[in-house]
Amino acid sequence: MTEESIRDLLIEIKTKLEIALTQQGDHETRIRALERTKWLAIGAAAAAGGAAGRLAGLL
Template sequence: MTPESPSTNDRLVRIEIKLDQALTQHADHETRIRLLERGRWPLPSVAVLLSVGALAAAVIPLVSH
């Protein structure tokens, strides 16, 4: 009797393949998430700039009187 039977080796190979696939998918998900996050940051920035502009437009006539 050998310490590792062929079925054990086969199982280890399958586990290794599944682990490699999972790591590849994880890296792909990270890339996708980073792209989505990069595309979303301008929206809040534009909203803040527009609100500051609207506030300035509302306050300037009040102060000038």
């Protein structure tokens, strides 16, 4: 391998690594948003269940 081909390979590796790190950050952000939405839905379901139980008790 020549010095130039090694340099080209290093540039290619660096570029791919930068892209992978960016995508990983985006992936982490999406996972956190999904987890937050899940807990909001669980809270809403619990509140709705409590309200339905109270309403059923009044009837």
